[in-house]
Amino acid sequence: MRPIYPFSAIVGQDEMKLALLASAVDPSIGGVLVFGDRGTGKSTAVRALAVLLPAMKTVVGCRYHCAPGSNGAMCSECHERANQGRLKTQLVPVPVVDLPLGATEDRVVGALDLERALSQGVKAFEPGLLARANRGFLYVDEVNLLEDHLVDLLLDVAASGENVVEREGLSIRHPARFVLIGTGNPEEGELRPQLLDRFGLSVEVKTPTELELRVEVVRRRDQFERDPPVFIEKWKAADDALRRDVVAAKARLNAVEVPDAARERAAKLCMSLGTDGLRGELTLVRAARALAALDKKSRVEDTHLRRAAPSALRHRLRRDPLDEAGSTIRVERATADLFGP
Amino acid sequence: MTSVTAGAGPEHDAALVACLFAVDPGGFGGVSVRSGCGPGVDRFVKLLHRLLPAGAPFRRMPLQVADGRLLGGLDLAATLQAGRPVLERGLLADADGGCLVLPMAERLPLALAARLCAVLDNKEVIVERDGFACRHATRIAVIALDEGYGDDERPPAALLDRLAFHLNFEAAHRGEVQDLPFDADQIEAARARLSAVMAGDAVLKAFCQAAAAIGVASVRAPFFATRVACVHAALAGRERVSDADAVVASRLVLAPRATMRPAPPAPEESHEDSDDRDQQQNPPENNSLNQEAGNGESDAANNGKLDDVVLESVRAAIPAHLLAQLEVPAAARRSSAASGRAGAQRQSALRGRPAGTRSGELKAGTRLNIVETLRAAAPWQKLRRQQSRSERVHVRRDDFRIKRFKHRSETATVFVVDASGSSALHRLAEAKGAVELMLADCYVRRDRVALIAFRGGAADLILPPTRSLARAKRSLCALPGGGGTPVASALDAAAALADGLRRKGFTPTIVMLTDGRANVARDGNGGREQAEADARASARMLRVAGLASLVIDISRQPHPSAEQLAADMGARYLPLPNADARTLLRAVQAVTAQTAAA
Numbered sequence: 001m002r003p004i005y006p007f008s009a010i011v012g013q014d015e016m017k018l019a020l021l022a023s024a025v026d027p028s029i030g031g032v033l034v035f036g037d038r039g040t041g042k043s044t045a046v047r048a049l050a051v052l053l054p055a056m057k058t059v060v061g062c063r064y065h066c067a068p069g070s071n072g073a074m075c076s077e078c079h080e081r082a083n084q085g086r087l088k089t090q091l092v093p094v095p096v097v098d099l100p101l102g103a104t105e106d107r108v109v110g111a112l113d114l115e116r117a118l119s120q121g122v123k124a125f126e127p128g129l130l131a132r133a134n135r136g137f138l139y140v141d142e143v144n145l146l147e148d149h150l151v152d153l154l155l156d157v158a159a160s161g162e163n164v165v166e167r168e169g170l171s172i173r174h175p176a177r178f179v180l181i182g183t184g185n186p187e188e189g190e191l192r193p194q195l196l197d198r199f200g201l202s203v204e205v206k207t208p209t210e211l212e213l214r215v216e217v218v219r220r221r222d223q224f225e226r227d228p229p230v231f232i233e234k235w236k237a238a239d240d241a242l243r244r245d246v247v248a249a250k251a252r253l254n255a256v257e258v259p260d261a262a263r264e265r266a267a268k269l270c271m272s273l274g275t276d277g278l279r280g281e282l283t284l285v286r287a288a289r290a291l292a293a294l295d296k297k298s299r300v301e302d303t304h305l306r307r308a309a310p311s312a313l314r315h316r317l318r319r320d321p322l323d324e325a326g327s328t329i330r331v332e333r334a335t336a337d338l339f340g341p
Numbered sequence: 342m343t344s345v346t347a348g349a350g351p352e353h354d355a356a357l358v359a360c361l362f363a364v365d366p367g368g369f370g371g372v373s374v375r376s377g378c379g380p381g382v383d384r385f386v387k388l389l390h391r392l393l394p395a396g397a398p399f400r401r402m403p404l405q406v407a408d409g410r411l412l413g414g415l416d417l418a419a420t421l422q423a424g425r426p427v428l429e430r431g432l433l434a435d436a437d438g439g440c441l442v443l444p445m446a447e448r449l450p451l452a453l454a455a456r457l458c459a460v461l462d463n464k465e466v467i468v469e470r471d472g473f474a475c476r477h478a479t480r481i482a483v484i485a486l487d488e489g490y491g492d493d494e495r496p497p498a499a500l501l502d503r504l505a506f507h508l509n510f511e512a513a514h515r516g517e518v519q520d521l522p523f524d525a526d527q528i529e530a531a532r533a534r535l536s537a538v539m540a541g542d543a544v545l546k547a548f549c550q551a552a553a554a555i556g557v558a559s560v561r562a563p564f565f566a567t568r569v570a571c572v573h574a575a576l577a578g579r580e581r582v583s584d585a586d587a588v589v590a591s592r593l594v595l596a597p598r599a600t601m602r603p604a605p606p607a608p609e610e611s612h613e614d615s616d617d618r619d620q621q622q623n624p625p626e627n628n629s630l631n632q633e634a635g636n637g638e639s640d641a642a643n644n645g646k647l648d649d650v651v652l653e654s655v656r657a658a659i660p661a662h663l664l665a666q667l668e669v670p671a672a673a674r675r676s677s678a679a680s681g682r683a684g685a686q687r688q689s690a691l692r693g694r695p696a697g698t699r700s701g702e703l704k705a706g707t708r709l710n711i712v713e714t715l716r717a718a719a720p721w722q723k724l725r726r727q728q729s730r731s732e733r734v735h736v737r738r739d740d741f742r743i744k745r746f747k748h749r750s751e752t753a754t755v756f757v758v759d760a761s762g763s764s765a766l767h768r769l770a771e772a773k774g775a776v777e778l779m780l781a782d783c784y785v786r787r788d789r790v791a792l793i794a795f796r797g798g799a800a801d802l803i804l805p806p807t808r809s810l811a812r813a814k815r816s817l818c819a820l821p822g823g824g825g826t827p828v829a830s831a832l833d834a835a836a837a838l839a840d841g842l843r844r845k846g847f848t849p850t851i852v853m854l855t856d857g858r859a860n861v862a863r864d865g866n867g868g869r870e871q872a873e874a875d876a877r878a879s880a881r882m883l884r885v886a887g888l889a890s891l892v893i894d895i896s897r898q899p900h901p902s903a904e905q906l907a908a909d910m911g912a913r914y915l916p917l918p919n920a921d922a923r924t925l926l927r928a929v930q931a932v933t934a935q936t937a938a939a
Contacts, residue, residue: 002464002465002478038498038499038558038561039502039558039559039560039561039562040559040560041560043463098467099469100412100456100459100467100468100469101455101459102408102411102412102456102469103469104408104414104469104471105700106471106472106700107469107470107472107473111472114425114426114720115425115426117721117724121724128469141462142455142458142459145451145455167700168739169739185499186809186810186811186812187498187809187811188451188455188809189451189809190808190809190810190811206558207558207560209553211546211549211550214549214552214553214563215542217560217564218563218564219542219545221560222540222545222567225368225568227536
């Protein structure tokens with residue numbers, strides 16, 4: 001396994017880091033899309049997040065990492081075993097699965113296990129990437145270059161939370177709930193709006209303009225490339241602290257109160273921006289709640305809504321190319337109108 | 342043993358890059374070499390090969406390489422023989438520890454570039470194909486041979502960003518490489534010394550500052566410059582990066598990436614320094630000559646000066662042709678780009694480039710991909726033979742793999758907008774609006790849009806063909822207007838662009854927004870008569886080329902000359918007084934839809 005750049009060593013890019021952390025605290029926010037210039041450390045951040053995630057409890061031997069006790073969301077095998085008796089559980093790292101460009105459909109959805117079929121004559125299902133990503137993260141680098149038929153597939157599964165396989169004489173369905181993380185460069189093509197909408201949060205990253213920050217980025221990168229283990233060791237304490245924060249925030253999340261006033265403000269903001277559907281409001285409130293949990297607060301305050309609003313809403317605005325202002329500015333304008341400067 | 346020889350011409354740089362590259366190929370991402378094809382490039386590539394550590398793989402990647410061959414997948418022959426699935430390693434994994442040569446990199450599709458970039462970033466190939474899931478550690482360097490003409494033919498920017506060295510053999514020389522500044526032993530010694538070489542903060546800061554000054558946003562540029570400086574120091578036998586190393590690195594890595602001219606140095610500052618630092622006035626390579634190996638460490642007192650020295654060396658090294666590009670607005674330069682090149686123009690009935698296969702039913706209008714079908718069937722042969730007790734090859738319906746083609750209606754719309762005279766602003770604004778609306782709407786159809794504006798003496802390519810709304814917005818934000826009406830130049834530029842697009846497999850449509858009253862001739866001089874004659878000649882050329890086109894007159898009172906121009910072009914004529922962006926878009930879409938269907 002190649003060494004991974006520590007999350008806490010990433011210079012700047014606060015919005016991206018916060019969005020990723022928020023989605024780690026509350027997976028139901030629904031994924032993060034990171035769009036931005038070349039060389040801004042988009043994929044570095046996503047890969048670094050994997051190391052940061054706390055372990056999760058799963059059923060021993062389940063290929064879909066089912067959570068014990070979650071009746072609705074278990075695979076059929078776990079259901080059966082649960083009915084027969086108690087399930088054994090274990091702690092495993094939260095999966096962060098790469099969906100590389102050039103992956104074939106059979107590997108994404110899963111297919112018949114050739115080895116077993118040939119050697120033992122057993123018709124067994126070999127789970128694909130979607131199964132491996134269940135309850136974890138599915139990461140697509142250069143998401144705007146993903147082939148259309150794979151995008152369709154992802155859309156379908158991300159919406160239903162379930163992967164249905166009907167091929168090679170197999171008929172299998174298994175849970176596939178994952179946080180979709182995509183990165184890309186808008187200059188290489190736009191994303192289909194259906195896919196855009198599947199991402200809870202979207203972040204635009206830019207190269208830092210301050211000289212000091214840029215020097216720091218280059219310095220740390222150089223140190224890392226030179227001697228990865230030493231560099232990782234140096235940032236281990238910071239990463240550990242961050243991990244504890246995520247764990248604590250996860251535990252606190254359900255107790256964080258969302259006052260009616262906050263919901264009302266979120267709704268007002270979405271109305272004034274004219275976002276389609278309710279997904280924007282829902283995501284905004286959830287993201288604000290995750291931020292409040294990370295802030296160790298017991299209730300959602302205006303600052304959380306304000307901080308969450310750009311990421312939660314900027315990709316949901318009705319596209320009006322004739323409006324010169326970018327969507328980020330439109331969201332900021334609307335928040336300033338609502339919350340005051 | 343001088344570390345750097347004088348006379349840092351392009352020939353010298355090529356030799357120097359070869360030495361630097363040889364020390365740590367995988368650490369640099371690679372080299373891009375822009376040149377016409379010829380013996381020079383071949384010699385350079387051979388040189389790179391020769392300098393690599395013994396036994397390092399050196400592979401060539403054809404542009405049309407399939408995913409299976411590139412990334413790895415099922416090995417058909419071995420699978421059939423063994424009766425069980427056998428994995429074949431791909432080209433990328435095979436090149437681990439060595440180089441991948443990429444001929445015709447300017448034609449590299451974005452999707453392929455993205456696969457290369459992923460490997461350069463992650464240093465591993467992730468295979469999720471044909472029932473295999475595995476990872477191969479892959480540390481490679483890419484040698485991209487860029488044989489593009491003109492400025493629109495370049496390797497994908499995402500790839501270039503990840504290659505440390507950008508060489509240009511085009512203008513100055515044909516790639517004759519001079520004597521190497523370092524010998525094989527020095528390179529070997531540098532490999533051993535490299536990990537101990539450090540660059541001071543002053544050097545990092547100077548690189549970042551210089552990169553910002555020449556408009557390079559990506560952090561990879563200063564990072565690569567740091568790597569190059571370290572390697573250069575290692576070659577010279579130093580353990581700490583000296584100013585001389587920094588100067589060389591900034592010249593090699595930063596200068597070729599310049600997107601803007603650095604602001605001239607603040608006069609008072611450079612004045613203060615000039616006493617104790619005469620060399621600064623000299624060209625930077627001489628400066629580096631004066632520094633003895635091992636004693637050129639940059640101490641803290643020198644910090645401010647190092648920034649200037651580095652920036653100065655970058656300024657001096659920005660290639661002349663790049664400077665010219667930075668001066669000339671976007672592309673009046675492209676007119677000569679595509680003339681007289683022959684090539685495969687169109688493919689047969691099922692047009693479009695093959696884009697992989699997928700499993701599916703054999704229906705009318707689909708084509709079976711026999712090899713992929715066999716590949717799918719291969720692992721099962723042993724089992725199926727046992728079941729049916731016959732020795733035939735068993736192919737079942739589940740095995741069918743259907744060829745997929747890229748959308749055959751991939752269209753490209755070239756807007757040619759009259760930005761001259763009084764109505765320019767209005768016309769430009771609406772055309773701009775139409776372009777953006779079109780792009781906002783085109784994710785499904787994957788259309789491309791380009792915009793040429795003509796005014797004064799020439800036609801400029803404001804927006805090269807793109808489907809990125811972000812890019813369009815950036816290019817279109819400042820469009821000048823006013824001046825004469827060079828219709829002929831505009832038509833020529835449009836024809837050249839459309840021709841190039843057609844070669845790339847698009848269906849181009851030219852949409853011209855003008856009142857048709859030409860008053861600037863092709864040679865840039867005024868004179869209505871000559872201008873109109875030239876315009877008509879160019880218009881007829883367009884008709885001969887068989888390009889679908891549309892002339893829209895959006896002036897208040899449509900003028901017969903626009904209709905005449907349309908007739909000459911063989912274009913549809915559409916007077917649309919007071920048209921706004923949306924009306925324009927509808928008109929254009931009606932025409933492109935017909936063209937695509939034709």
